[in-house]
Amino acid sequence: MKDLEAQALSKLAAMRAGKRHLKPGALPVDGTPFLWRVLTRGEKQECEAAAVARFAEMGIPVELRGHQAFEDELTTQVLWLAMRDADKPERPFATDAKEVRDLLTADELDVLWTKYADFEEEVNPDELTIDPELSAEIDRALKKKDARVLISFGSRSLANYLLATDNPLSSSPMPRSEFGEDSSTEPQS
Numbered sequence: 550m551k552d553l554e555a556q557a558l559s560k561l562a563a564m565r566a567g568k569r570h571l572k573p574g575a576l577p578v579d580g581t582p583f584l585w586r587v588l589t590r591g592e593k594q595e596c597e598a599a600a601v602a603r604f605a606e607m608g609i610p611v612e613l614r615g616h617q618a619f620e621d622e623l624t625t626q627v628l629w630l631a632m633r634d635a636d637k638p639e640r641p642f643a644t645d646a647k648e649v650r651d652l653l654t655a656d657e658l659d660v661l662w663t664k665y666a667d668f669e670e671e672v673n674p675d676e677l678t679i680d681p682e683l684s685a686e687i688d689r690a691l692k693k694k695d696a697r698v699l700i701s702f703g704s705r706s707l708a709n710y711l712l713a714t715d716n717p718l719s720s721s722p723m724p725r726s727e728f729g730e731d732s733s734t735e736p737q738s
């Protein structure tokens with residue numbers, strides 16, 4: 550049985566070798582080219598472990614893992630692995646996560662994260678269903694007009710669009726008069 554499992558794994562490894570999803574990318578400010586590469590689940594787990602290790606080095610308790618600073622560090626770790634050298638995709642674009650953290654602004658990281666998340670969604674599209682709890686969180690962020698929370702759901706562009714749209718679900722297609730009534734009805738005298 551173990552021999553069959555080993556053969557199956559080696560066939561998978563041979564099939565996937567060198568066939569990772571790649572897409573051209575560019576830095577937001579100056580357009581420096583690089584390649585995006587979609588990360589595996591194992592690589593994402595390594596990014597989370599690296600973010601936890603960084604928090605431990607800094608003396609920040611693990612309990613704060615849900616804190617925005619942890620999410621920012623996790624984003625930095627993912628971007629470091631996902632951004633590849635345009636000439637040699639097997640090499641990272643940056644030397645390490647510290648370089649990404651130190652040389653890119655928070656806004657640049659947000660833009661890059663959105664582009665990576667969009668590419669990952671393009672390669673591995675989710676079903677068009679939204680968990681009710683997630684939907685409720687998005688509704689709360691919209692009511693508070695909290696752009697930072699909305700961006701954390703994955704798309705800066707969508708967050709900005711939703712915030713710029715004046716409550717589309719409560720808009721009426723009928724024009725309103727100064728009396729608060731449908732303009733097709735005349736006020737009674």
